[in-house]
Amino acid sequence: MPLSPEQQAEIDDLRARPQPTLRSTAPGMEGHLYTAYPVLDHGFVRVVDYMGDDAAICQAARVSYGKGTKSVSNDEGLIRYLMRHWHSTPFEMCEIKLHVKLPVFVARQWIRHRTANVNEYSARYSILDREFYIPAPEHVAAQSTVNNQGRGELLEGAEAARVLEILKADSARAYDNYEAMISQDGQQGLARELARMNLPANIYTQWYWKVDLHNLFHFLxxxxxxxxxxxxxxYAEEICKLVADWVPFAYRAFEDYRMGGATxxxxxxxxxxxxxKGEEVTQETSGMSKGEWREFMQVVG
Known part of the structure; x- marks a missing residue:
């Protein structure tokens, strides 16, 4: 299950005891605090804490104290200007801390974004749960023939069933051996820090991930x-929903200029x-390579 009983009890307790504060809060984010949103078969994302809002971005950009006499429309216009002209430091005034449960192979992709503070569940100290990511049949696909790091057509029938059975059987066997190695029933038991190396990359881990809004936008x-x-x-799509409620002006600008725009x-x-001007331009007359031209045509249609 995504949350352990202990984690759910902690969340219920925190949500039952709201604290008064003098700091700025974002109403949209307050509704999300501590709630775990399920991702994949056993994972989740939840907001542990956050700092700042749209107004904090504008405050930093204006180097002022308080909102002054600026209107809401001026705040949104300023944020769009900052996003449009690639100003980054005002967005760094906002931070978010997430608790994420995710497969190890996803974590290894995620950690390549070296612009956050991370504290991961320790498999040297604690015993990992018997939870593995097994893809749904509609996500079991062959290697792409045009992209060396992507998927192509879906596997079907007997081949798909065979692959899923291998994934399930290997995961179960690896965990059985993990338990057997660390067991102290009639033996000393192997150290957890060594026994973990036999576990597959689809086992779930957890971490706290704290990042500022500028670097979060880059990740997203x-x-x-x-x-x-x-x-x-x-996971990124679930985080997008949280950010849209946290800093709506900034997120709309991000969608417009980064997600929906092109460089x-x-x-x-x-x-x-x-x-x-009416000139017919081809790849041969464009000055671009075939790859550049293909990507250019995808942008301009």
Whole structure:
């Protein structure tokens, strides 16, 4: 199950004892605090704490104290300006701390974003739970023939069933051996820090992940993208929902300029200007490689 009884009891207790505060709060985020949102078969994402809101971004940009006489519309316009012109430090004034339960192989992708503070569940100190990620049949696919790091067509029938059975059997066998090695029933038992190395990468781990909004947006731009691996994308998509309620102005600007926008090279801009003038531009006359031209055409349609 996503949450242990102890974790659920802690969450229920925290939500039952709201604390008064003088700091700025975001009503949308207050409703999410401590709640665990399920992801994949055993995972979750939950907000443990946060700092700042849309107003904090504007306050930092204006280097002022308080909201002053600026209107809400001016705040949104300022945030859009900051996003449009790639100003980063005002967005760093907001932070969020998440508790995430995720498969180890997803964690290894996630940790490549080296711009957060992370504290992971210790398998040297504690015993890992018997929980493994097993993909749903609609996510069991062959290697892509056009993308060396992606998936292609779905596996079907007997082949899909065979793959899923191997994943389940190997996971169960590895955990059985893990338990047998650390058991102290009639033996000393292998140290947990050694026994863990026999566990597969689809076993679940947990961590606290604290990141500022600027770096969180960078993470989401890459991992909530349609080309990201499904198993990390679903976590990013769940986090997107939280951020949209936390800093709605900033998130709308992020969606517009980062998720929905495109960065064009000088060569690409020159091609667009030529096209607008009525010139027929081809890959051969564009000055782009075949790969660049293919990506350019995906942007301009």
């Amino acid at each position: 731009r890459l991992r909530a993208d349609a080309h990201a691996q499904y198993e990390i994308r679903v 064009l090279s000088a060569t690409a801009l020159d091609c667009i200007r030529r096209m607008v």
